[in-house]
Amino acid sequence: MDKYSIIGKRQVRTDSAVKATGAAKFAGDFLLPGMLVGKILRSPLPHAKILNIDTSKAMKLKGVRAVATGKDITDVPHGIMRVDPLPPILRDKYSLAKERVRFIGDEVAAVAAIDEDTAMEAMELIKVDYEELPAVFDIWESLKPGAIQIHENFPGNISTLTAFHHGDVDKAFAESDYILEDKYETQRTHHSYIEPHAVTAEFYASGEVTIWPSTQTPFYDKVCIAETIGVPVNKVRVIKPHVGGGFGGKGDVHSLFPISALLSRMSGKPVQISYTREEDIVSTTRRHPTIIEQKIGVKKDGRIMGFDSKILADGGAYQGISMVSIFVMAVFQHGPYKLPNYRCDARRVYTNKPYCGAQRGHGGIQPRFVIESMMDIIAENLNLDPLEIRRINGLHTGDITLNKFRIRSCGHIESIDRAAEDIGWKDKRKKLPEGKGVGLACNFFASGPGFSYFFTNPPSHSGVNITAEEDGTFLLYTGSSDIGQGSETALAMIAAEAIGLSSIDQLKVIAADTATTPMDLGTYGSRLTTIAGNAAKMAGTKIKDELVETAADMLEANKEDLESRDGRIYVKGNPEKGVTIREAVQTRFQIKRIPLTTVGYYNPPADTGDTSGFAEGKVSLSPTWSFGAHAAEVDVDKETGVVKVNKVSAAHDCGFAINPLAVEGQIEGCVSMTFGQATCEEFRTEKGWTMTNSFLDYKLPTSEDMPDVIPIIVESIDTEGPFGAKEASEGANIPTIPAITNAICDAIGFRVRDLPINPEKILRALEKKGGEK
Amino acid sequence: MKQLIELKVNGESYEAAIDPHRTLLEVLRENVGMTGSKEGCDLGACGACTVIIDGKAVLACLTLALDARGKEITTIEGLAKDGKLHPLQQNFVDYGAIQCGFCTPGAIMSAKALLDENPKPTVAEIKRGVSGNLCRCTGYTKIIEAIEVTAK
Ligand code: FES
Ligand code: FES
Numbered sequence: 001m002d003k004y005s006i007i008g009k010r011q012v013r014t015d016s017a018v019k020a021t022g023a024a025k026f027a028g029d030f031l032l033p034g035m036l037v038g039k040i041l042r043s044p045l046p047h048a049k050i051l052n053i054d055t056s057k058a059m060k061l062k063g064v065r066a067v068a069t070g071k072d073i074t075d076v077p078h079g080i081m082r083v084d085p086l087p088p089i090l091r092d093k094y095s096l097a098k099e100r101v102r103f104i105g106d107e108v109a110a111v112a113a114i115d116e117d118t119a120m121e122a123m124e125l126i127k128v129d130y131e132e133l134p135a136v137f138d139i140w141e142s143l144k145p146g147a148i149q150i151h152e153n154f155p156g157n158i159s160t161l162t163a164f165h166h167g168d169v170d171k172a173f174a175e176s177d178y179i180l181e182d183k184y185e186t187q188r189t190h191h192s193y194i195e196p197h198a199v200t201a202e203f204y205a206s207g208e209v210t211i212w213p214s215t216q217t218p219f220y221d222k223v224c225i226a227e228t229i230g231v232p233v234n235k236v237r238v239i240k241p242h243v244g245g246g247f248g249g250k251g252d253v254h255s256l257f258p259i260s261a262l263l264s265r266m267s268g269k270p271v272q273i274s275y276t277r278e279e280d281i282v283s284t285t286r287r288h289p290t291i292i293e294q295k296i297g298v299k300k301d302g303r304i305m306g307f308d309s310k311i312l313a314d315g316g317a318y319q320g321i322s323m324v325s326i327f328v329m330a331v332f333q334h335g336p337y338k339l340p341n342y343r344c345d346a347r348r349v350y351t352n353k354p355y356c357g358a359q360r361g362h363g364g365i366q367p368r369f370v371i372e373s374m375m376d377i378i379a380e381n382l383n384l385d386p387l388e389i390r391r392i393n394g395l396h397t398g399d400i401t402l403n404k405f406r407i408r409s410c411g412h413i414e415s416i417d418r419a420a421e422d423i424g425w426k427d428k429r430k431k432l433p434e435g436k437g438v439g440l441a442c443n444f445f446a447s448g449p450g451f452s453y454f455f456t457n458p459p460s461h462s463g464v465n466i467t468a469e470e471d472g473t474f475l476l477y478t479g480s481s482d483i484g485q486g487s488e489t490a491l492a493m494i495a496a497e498a499i500g501l502s503s504i505d506q507l508k509v510i511a512a513d514t515a516t517t518p519m520d521l522g523t524y525g526s527r528l529t530t531i532a533g534n535a536a537k538m539a540g541t542k543i544k545d546e547l548v549e550t551a552a553d554m555l556e557a558n559k560e561d562l563e564s565r566d567g568r569i570y571v572k573g574n575p576e577k578g579v580t581i582r583e584a585v586q587t588r589f590q591i592k593r594i595p596l597t598t599v600g601y602y603n604p605p606a607d608t609g610d611t612s613g614f615a616e617g618k619v620s621l622s623p624t625w626s627f628g629a630h631a632a633e634v635d636v637d638k639e640t641g642v643v644k645v646n647k648v649s650a651a652h653d654c655g656f657a658i659n660p661l662a663v664e665g666q667i668e669g670c671v672s673m674t675f676g677q678a679t680c681e682e683f684r685t686e687k688g689w690t691m692t693n694s695f696l697d698y699k700l701p702t703s704e705d706m707p708d709v710i711p712i713i714v715e716s717i718d719t720e721g722p723f724g725a726k727e728a729s730e731g732a733n734i735p736t737i738p739a740i741t742n743a744i745c746d747a748i749g750f751r752v753r754d755l756p757i758n759p760e761k762i763l764r765a766l767e768k769k770g771g772e773k
Numbered sequence: 774m775k776q777l778i779e780l781k782v783n784g785e786s787y788e789a790a791i792d793p794h795r796t797l798l799e800v801l802r803e804n805v806g807m808t809g810s811k812e813g814c815d816l817g818a819c820g821a822c823t824v825i826i827d828g829k830a831v832l833a834c835l836t837l838a839l840d841a842r843g844k845e846i847t848t849i850e851g852l853a854k855d856g857k858l859h860p861l862q863q864n865f866v867d868y869g870a871i872q873c874g875f876c877t878p879g880a881i882m883s884a885k886a887l888l889d890e891n892p893k894p895t896v897a898e899i900k901r902g903v904s905g906n907l908c909r910c911t912g913y914t915k916i917i918e919a920i921e922v923t924a925k
């Protein structure tokens with residue numbers, strides 16, 4: 001018999017059929033009686049004072065029901081970063097600008113009208129008097145003494161700074177046999193979920209509001225909306241509908257959510273705001289572009305002695321969640337290689353451009369591109385195999401990193417071996433004809449943050465309640481947000497396994513409604529499988545324990561001798577003697593008259609939750625860590641400079657694959673996003689204007705562009721994750737870029753140091769080398 | 774001035790009073806009340822709004838509702854029959870081709886138009902057939918697999 005009945009098997013998702021028929025409702029699909037269209041007027045200037053806003057003409061237009069400006073919201077700035085004391089000092093933006101605008105696209109006013117045409121016309125009638133201020137678009141300009149200050153309370157235009165030093169890096173370099181210093185640049189990219197941001201809001205005469213936003217973090221939204229429109233938190237109900245992808249871009253509580261609630265209150269009608277693609281690209285967040293100067297010292301045998309990392313990120317006009325972005329770029333360098341000495345100085349600089357935040361692989365992508373490139377250069381110069389240098393420096397199960405990350409399970413070496421084997425490393429590396437090459441890179445990522453961005457004292461990081469129905473089926477309530485990754489199905493599988501059900505059909509998941517489901521912090525940091533999964537496992541196990549007790553009475557057996565599996569509770573070794581779960585539930589209800597509801601919850605263990613050393617890089621960030629390795633094979637056309645990626649063998653250590661079908665899908669999706677960042681995606685601005693403001697200009701990979709992606713699931717069976725599971729949704733997009741650039745180097749001897757790779761860069765490099773390798 | 778039009782969607786007639794510049798996508802979603810067809814870009818660049826008109830895959834965001842009068846329009850809502858999923862829908866479900874599901878209606882409609890015209894496409898033809906349907910979640914592997922299996 002298999003070890004498990006439900007988990008570990010390919011499970012079709014619970015929400016797929018409704019999505020396949022077009023019946024699934026997304027935030028922009030609600031059609032409520034009397035509903036108005038909301039539109040947001042945005043700043044046409046990169047930096048300006050708002051002197052006056054005259055909305056009188058717009059208000060008079062037939063069909064306009066409400067016009068809102070910064071005067072209509074409270075003085076609590078907008079955002080999800082809290083950190084005591086209040087008011088939150090890390091928030092520097094309002095849902096609607098109060099006195100100043102700081103990028104082209106900043107929210108200035110909002111309109112609710114009977115249809116889109118009327119709303120658009122009304123926006124033209126709003127007269128805003130601006131006093132234009134000097135703007136800075138370049139981080140070096142922004143850092144110059146005397147540069148215009150974008151936010152008064154952030155001197156020098158430094159929005160965030162993380163600097164720390166573990167061990168003795170100078171001594172480590174003095175003791176190194178070889179030191180490599182190098183510099184890399186990464187570009188801005190946009191999440192480009194196919195569903196643009198949207199929201200439907202309905203404010204009721206009772207003073208309560210319900211909103212349906214395309215979001216990753218309904219519980220943060222709830223508080224942010226309450227704070228912005230000035231109502232008690234319990235009057236705001238956020239219900240997450242189906243969400244058309246997020247990838248970190250829908251976790252930042254964008255302005256449209258509180259604005260929709262405000263417009264609905266002002267008009268007394270439901271209001272829907274659907275961003276156009278242009279609005280979405282311009283006004284939401286994007287991945288931080290960085291300049292990274294890195295120094296690595298090693299012994300002759302390749303052992304790392306010291307790392308010195310200087311990261312400069314262009315943050316754009318606002319803070320968002322950048323404190324976390326900068327911090328994780330600095331600390332995610334602590335794996336998958338053991339660093340005995342590490343120094344980091346990471347800064348984020350304000351400029352008058354659209355601002356940056358989290359994107360899938362948050363904080364891992366940029367430094368990993370640098371480190372994995374440099375590992376290859378070091379290996380080459382020391383005459384070592386690139387795989388070997390990665391193996392000898394690798395972390396192992398049981399290790400604790402310099403900054404106290406606990407490695408509870410580690411599939412680093414198995415990932416390297418399996419990715420290398422799948423790509424045919426032995427026969428191909430340095431052995432393919434000119435223009436063809438293979439490369440490999442590794443990965444390290446958090447399985448959920450160990451701290452809350454927002455709440456000082458959340459009831460728990462994730463709560464799950466399970467209730468039995470009379471017919472022996474169950475309802476599972478979770479606050480967690482499935483935005484397409486398949487977490488609802490995974491939670492159902494975990495809970496069903498824990499209870500001992502025969503199929504997940506016997507358990508219905510009700511999720512992400514802040515009025516009815518227990519709190520969960522949201523979808524970010526690849527946290528749900530580990531964190532909500534543990535809560536689901538606890539709630540399921542408690543149900544099982546209660547039912548086993550009932551069954552023990554029914555069977556006149558010791559509960560220790562009973563097993564619950566495949567829908568039955570029976571005597572171990574004598575499966576004939578047993579009752580069905582349905583019978584156990586019914587007996588409990590009918591004879592004992594005891595309802596059956598259990599509460600499960602999860603908090604990261606105490607050795608991972610201390611945020612006191614945030615700025616010094618001492619936070620033990622995640623309950624557990626994922627590992628992985630990707631190997632890529634490329635063809636470089638020396639005539640055209642075009643790089644064709646033929647194949648990516650993507651090994652990912654997810655601890656244990658609860659649903660292998662979904663884990664494969666996550667790996668494939670991860671690779672496609674960073675394949676895009678490597679080869680075609682670049683968010684560009686000129687003088688603050690977004691040039692890549694549509695899918696014609698911001699190019700995403702299509703079905704014809706993608707390489708063959710081979711997902712390879714590595715299982716290290718974690719001691720903290722539910723049934724051994726760790727994350728699978730972010731770590732797997734981190735090694736793709738350096739795997740590709742390392743392969744390009746193998747093919748033509750050219751080291752890519754800035755992204756994206758494009759034919760011009762390749763041709764220029766080839767020209768420099770006289771076309772020779 | 775609004776104009777009264779009649780559209781034939783999934784075999785049924787619908788009347789709507791619309792401004793002449795409204796797109797088929799807007800009218801399907803707002804007037805007909807079928808929100809299965811999605812708007813991802815409104816510019817002909819993402820494929821989320823794909824419907825079938827007289828047998829051909831068409832981008833509803835680039836089609837005026839007026840121009841769709843008198844034609845057979847099939848949307849994602851018209852595929853399942855008697856509570857049973859169309860084989861393409863079933864295979865998208867079974868093969869894990871659906872994650873967030875926002876691209877799914879458009880991708881299935883493109884796939885249907887492809888298979889209706891070319892029942893045994895090669896993998897390259899499948900990739901071409903859905904190359905106008907952007908998907909940010911799946912990396913396309915499982916979408917292509919689901920179409921391939923349906924064609925077998
Ligand atoms: S909405 Fe029609 S192609 Fe994107
Ligand atoms: S499934 Fe999300 S965009 Fe395709």
